[in-house]
Amino acid sequence: MINLKLLVLTFSFAIFTAMTTDNWPNFRGANSNQLPAVQKLPSEWSNTKNLSWKYDLKGRGWSCPIVWGNKVFFTNAVLEDLSLLPSASGGGRSENPADAVYNFEVICLDLNSGAEIWKKVAYHGVPKYKTHRDNNYAPETMVTDGKNVYAYFGMTGVYCFDMDGNKAWEKDLGTYPMQSGWGTSTSPLLYNNVLYMQIDNEEKSFLAALDSKTGKEIWRVDRDEKSTWGTPIIWKNSIRTELVTQGRKARSYNPENGKLLWELDLKSGRTISSPTTNSDMIFMGNEKRPDGGGTLFGIKAGASGDISLGEGKSSNDFVVWSVPESGIAMASPLYYEGLLYIADRNMGKLFCYDAATGTVVYPGTKITGAKAFWASPWAYNGKIYCLEEKGTTHVIQAGKSFKELEKHTLENDIFWSSTAISNGSYVFRGEKAIYCIR
Numbered sequence: 001m002i003n004l005k006l007l008v009l010t011f012s013f014a015i016f017t018a019m020t021t022d023n024w025p026n027f028r029g030a031n032s033n034q035l036p037a038v039q040k041l042p043s044e045w046s047n048t049k050n051l052s053w054k055y056d057l058k059g060r061g062w063s064c065p066i067v068w069g070n071k072v073f074f075t076n077a078v079l080e081d082l083s084l085l086p087s088a089s090g091g092g093r094s095e096n097p098a099d100a101v102y103n104f105e106v107i108c109l110d111l112n113s114g115a116e117i118w119k120k121v122a123y124h125g126v127p128k129y130k131t132h133r134d135n136n137y138a139p140e141t142m143v144t145d146g147k148n149v150y151a152y153f154g155m156t157g158v159y160c161f162d163m164d165g166n167k168a169w170e171k172d173l174g175t176y177p178m179q180s181g182w183g184t185s186t187s188p189l190l191y192n193n194v195l196y197m198q199i200d201n202e203e204k205s206f207l208a209a210l211d212s213k214t215g216k217e218i219w220r221v222d223r224d225e226k227s228t229w230g231t232p233i234i235w236k237n238s239i240r241t242e243l244v245t246q247g248r249k250a251r252s253y254n255p256e257n258g259k260l261l262w263e264l265d266l267k268s269g270r271t272i273s274s275p276t277t278n279s280d281m282i283f284m285g286n287e288k289r290p291d292g293g294g295t296l297f298g299i300k301a302g303a304s305g306d307i308s309l310g311e312g313k314s315s316n317d318f319v320v321w322s323v324p325e326s327g328i329a330m331a332s333p334l335y336y337e338g339l340l341y342i343a344d345r346n347m348g349k350l351f352c353y354d355a356a357t358g359t360v361v362y363p364g365t366k367i368t369g370a371k372a373f374w375a376s377p378w379a380y381n382g383k384i385y386c387l388e389e390k391g392t393t394h395v396i397q398a399g400k401s402f403k404e405l406e407k408h409t410l411e412n413d414i415f416w417s418s419t420a421i422s423n424g425s426y427v428f429r430g431e432k433a434i435y436c437i438r
Contacts, residue, residue, distance in 0.1 A: 024067040024422040027141040027187045032233040033276050034334055034378040036421035041380055045408045045437040052425070053114030055434040058082065059105065060096065061138030062185065065429050067422035068144050071117065071163065072109040074429060075151050077102050077137035098130040102137060104153045106161055111423060114436060118165035122151055128175045129155050131183030139185040148212065150195055154184035158197065160215060169215040173208065176201035179227035187231040191255060194218060198245055200228040207245065209258065221258040223247065228271040237280045237301035246271045246284055252303070264319065265308035269293015273332040278355055281320065283340055285328035296326035296333070296342065298358050321358030327351040336379035336398055343373035343386045350386060350396060365402045367394045374416040391415050391430065410435055
């Protein structure tokens with residue numbers, strides 16, 4: 001009987017693992033690295049080829065889709081009166097009215113058909129802060145553990161729904177000013193039934209840990225930071241598990257109690273990208289701005305205290321290497337088969353570095369026809385995929401020689417959100433629609 005029970009449990013665990021490893025539960029996937037599980041994915045696509053379905057959007061949002069099983073989740077901010085959206089000026093986007101009533105929506109679609117399973121309004125009312133016209137009121141990506149889904153709408157609140165759309169709890173973490181009225185975008189992070197919220201702003205920055213079942217605050221630590229927009233990650237290395245954040249300084253915390261483990265001066269710049277890891281190394285950097293930034297850092301596990309580089313130094317005991325003018329900007333770095341890839345913001349270039357040494361494998365190399373990369377690149381089957389804002393995914397051969405292979409385009413939309421990859425499908429979010437390629 002004992003052996004039979006053990007066999008049943010083992011089989012059940014195997015089935016559960018098989019069902020869950022293909023999920024895409026948060027920003028940049030299950031391991032926050034934009035690498036899909038081994039699966040067969042479409043080799044080409046367009047508006048007329050391998051487009052399984054398209055879901056038109058009425059509102060605005062930059063939140064990336066997430067996927068659990070056959071369900072796709074994302075958020076959207078919809079004006080109650082769509083006629084209040086002013087006309088665009090100078091070829092740019094129109095402003096987001098700050099004094100109008102919105103519905104901040106959480107939406108669940110069927111991955112197989114694109115049919116709307118449910119749609120819930122997390123918040124109905126006037127926004128609690130003003131945001132930039134190139135941002136919106138739904139930029140943060142949701143997160144799920146397969147039991148509940150969690151949405152954060154900037155300074156408005158955190159909202160927990162079960163998988164059927166029933167609201168379990170909500171929590172207001174306060175409203176604080178952001179730099180230059182640019183709005184927010186830092187997504188929540190979920191680990192071991194704890195929801196981590198990095199709330200960096202111009203007035204009172206902090207990192208909070210919430211019980212994911214109830215929303216009750218477990219711990220909170222103040223942060224000596226101003227506005228940031230990057231999302232934290234969990235780094236599981238051979239020494240310990242760390243909660244790593246970016247800002248003017250990178251900081252690592254013990255996820256159990258918020259104790260600071262180490263910090264690193266990132267030499268200013270603007271934080272929008274998120275770190276990526278390779279087991280015992282973590283890689284990160286800030287976008288170059290007039291005050292600094294642009295340096296990419298490779299840090300090894302086991303650090304403690306202040307590991308900032310001394311004047312004129314490019315490495316130390318824990319900063320294995322640093323590379324200035326690295327190209328790091330909006331898109332997060334991609335680690336794949338020993339190399340790091342950086343897609344720059346405005347020039348349509350791809351940079352490649354040796355992850356172990358920081359050595360330049362090839363400098364910023366222009367991708368034919370590409371201009372701006374906001375979405376994070378992904379890798380699959382020996383290829384690097386870079387989604388340009390106009391909808392063309394440029395496919396580059398992985399490895400030490402730059403070689404363009406092919407292009408796949410979704411026309412007539414703008415793509416700033418990173419792609420979800422699950423169950424043999426690509427789920428893209430544009431300004432106008434959600435697209436499923438399979």
